[in-house]
Amino acid sequence: MFNTFAELITYNLLALDPETSFGMSVHFFIYDVFKIMVLIFTVMTVIGFIRTYLSPQKLKNFMAKSRWGMGNLAASTFGAVTPFCNCSSIPLFLGFIKARVPLGIAFSYLITAPLVNEVAFVIMGGLFGWKLAVLYAATGIALGVIIGIILGKLGLEKHLILEMEDAKIHENALPKTFTKKLLHALRGTKLTLKKLWPYVVGGVAVGAAIHGYVPQEFFTNTIGKYEMLSVPMAVLLGVPIYAGCSAVVPVIFSITANGVPLGTSLAFMMSIAGLSLPEAVILKRVMSMKLLAIYFGVVTVGIVIIGLLFNLLL
Secondary structure, eight states: OHHHHHHIIIIIISOOOTTSHHHHHHHHHHHHHHHHHHHHHHHHHHHHHHHTTSOHHHHHHHHHTOOTTHHHHHHHHHHHTSOOOTTTTHHHHHHHHHTTOOHHHHHHHHHHHHHOOHHHHHHHHHHHOHHHHHHHHHHHHHHHHHHHHHHHHTTOGGGBHHHHHHGGGGTSOOOOSHHHHHHHHHHHHHHHHHHHHHHHHHHHHHHHHHHHHSOHHHHHHHHHHOTTOOHHHHHHHHTTOOOOHHHHHHHHHHHHHTTOOHHHHHHHHHHHHHOOHHHHHHHTTTBOHHHHHHHHHHHHHHHHHHHHHHHHHO
């Protein structure tokens, strides 16, 4: 549906050439803005409605009492079975935050959701073998659990802008009737969309420009040319590219076939899937720059460590 809508606007209504960089950028922009805005509206409304049946404080207390990282494991595993890219996973992350789920647990979902999904798992199994696919999925889930636990222990909730601004909405008594519950959920969604839409548009615009005017071959050829390229450099090269993990796996297979170490290639893929400039722009609206820098920094270090370990062991 999203792609059909984007093609209709870009190639039929605007009559742009799909073979040009500008046409590809516009199509990418319309597709992703439409998709993310619909996801935000749908997810935030559904979660807001469900939340009217739950006490936010009770939910927070229940999740906070999970021991030995079980809440993080549940969130990370849930992220692994949701087929979202990093920007598309943000609406559900926001839903967790507004439902007062502990920040570390919400981050476990946000980290794992774009890295691991069933489509990427099947493609990786077919190209690299099922043992490596299972190992990669387990590593992605473990990364989400470990980093989520670390971030949860740092007491960073005060750096959440959206929660602090919207918390007063939930202090009143929860609505009782179905109609009032639905209206309550829609009002919360309206407030969220009002605050987020400029950042969604700006973030996707960055991704669209890179998608249309900076060919992915630039990054892949750079890694392929310098076989001794360090894992950290591969991660830094991957961040500007905005793409889903399942779309990147075949590219990583080609890079690896040209002699680039597997760990370096996987780190490159994880940075593409798990971190991106559009994601940073959108997240900046709901968290402080300090928290955003901590999140990106810790995830980057985690990906680098995984890449080095894969190079050492495989």
